[in-house]
Amino acid sequence: MLDASSHEQDRFSMDLPAGSIAVVGVPWDEKSSYMRGPAGAPAHIRQALYSSSTNTSTECGRDLGEEPRIRMLGDLDLPVGEAAIATIERQIEKVLDQGARVLALGGDHCVTLPIVRAQSRHFPDLTVVHIDAHPDLYDELEGDRLSHACPFSRIMEEGLVSRLVQLGIRTLNAHQREQAARFGVEILEMRSWRLADGLPKGLGGPLYLSLDLDALDPAFAPGVSHPEPGGLSTRELLDIVEALPSPLVGADIVELNPLRDAAGLTARVAAKLLKEIAARMLEDFTT
Ligand code: MN
Ligand code: MN
Numbered sequence: 001m002l003d004a005s006s007h008e009q010d011r012f013s014m015d016l017p018a019g020s021i022a023v024v025g026v027p028w029d030e031k032s033s034y035m036r037g038p039a040g041a042p043a044h045i046r047q048a049l050y051s052s053s054t055n056t057s058t059e060c061g062r063d064l065g066e067e068p069r070i071r072m073l074g075d076l077d078l079p080v081g082e083a084a085i086a087t088i089e090r091q092i093e094k095v096l097d098q099g100a101r102v103l104a105l106g107g108d109h110c111v112t113l114p115i116v117r118a119q120s121r122h123f124p125d126l127t128v129v130h131i132d133a134h135p136d137l138y139d140e141l142e143g144d145r146l147s148h149a150c151p152f153s154r155i156m157e158e159g160l161v162s163r164l165v166q167l168g169i170r171t172l173n174a175h176q177r178e179q180a181a182r183f184g185v186e187i188l189e190m191r192s193w194r195l196a197d198g199l200p201k202g203l204g205g206p207l208y209l210s211l212d213l214d215a216l217d218p219a220f221a222p223g224v225s226h227p228e229p230g231g232l233s234t235r236e237l238l239d240i241v242e243a244l245p246s247p248l249v250g251a252d253i254v255e256l257n258p259l260r261d262a263a264g265l266t267a268r269v270a271a272k273l274l275k276e277i278a279a280r281m282l283e284d285f286t287t
Helices: 004-009 038-050 083-099 109-122 151-157 174-183 234-243 267-283
Strands: 021-027 070-075 101-106 127-131 165-171 188-190 207-212 248-254
Touching: 021 038, 021 083, 021 267, 038 070, 038 101, 038 248, 038 267, 083 101, 083 109, 101 109, 101 127, 101 174, 109 151, 109 248, 151 165, 151 174, 207 267, 234 267, 248 267
Parallel strands: 021 070, 021 101, 101 248, 127 165, 127 207, 165 188, 207 248
Antiparallel strands: none
16 A cells, blocks of 8 residues: 555565555666666655655546555665666566566666566566657667666567567667667657557557656656656656556656755656556556
8 A cells, every 4th residue: 555654564575465566666776877866766756655745546536545455665675786686686576476566666777677687587478668768778888788878778689578669769869779770679759759649559568668757858857867858748648658558567667866856846756657557557457
């Protein structure tokens, strides 16, 4: 349930009820290329979620505060350095092994790589919808192949998913266009695509949503390390989440940087998206 007491009680309990959605904090930002900060994001998102300035209902009126299948597991306990990447994968896999599904709170976008490694073993025919200002398809950045600018190159090289669709993209350079062509990534660019144009043909589940908050325009979500003007509104993003095909089997919300989020507004946006995504995952569990 979405309240602070359940968060404390349920911390890393592996006693997850069947069909539950585990909300897992992944407080790791060592692969951020420009500035650190996203490691502190999960705590800020939970704080926004529990704030009595709002309530625990989704827009459709589903009260997640009354929903025992939503389990707030707190933050993963991670070692310093790249050893964290394997730890993230193992811990996510443990949750999936319980028959639960995972909604992860980053962290920088590197965390999606170990999460998708674990997810792909449970869902071999996975489609990823990646919503971001950036394609994160660099082969390497500043000599680092694990940079948060690279996870989708690694995911495609490792053959972890059958299809990768990117939305919100508005920073494609020549190198990343080549990478996208090489891996067969389907990019619906921000400058030309709107939801009214429709999602790509045949898009279906099992679906994993990787949501980088900088997909949103900085006017709506200023608290990120790489604000990129010309992005989605919060409303447009919520409508996209609602329009995604079922079943939505896993998701992450990454790249909130609390050090850039002076009014805490971006954490509010993340918390709202968490509720709507969790509700989608819950509904889709039975379909
Ligand atoms: Mn990203
Ligand atoms: Mn980004």
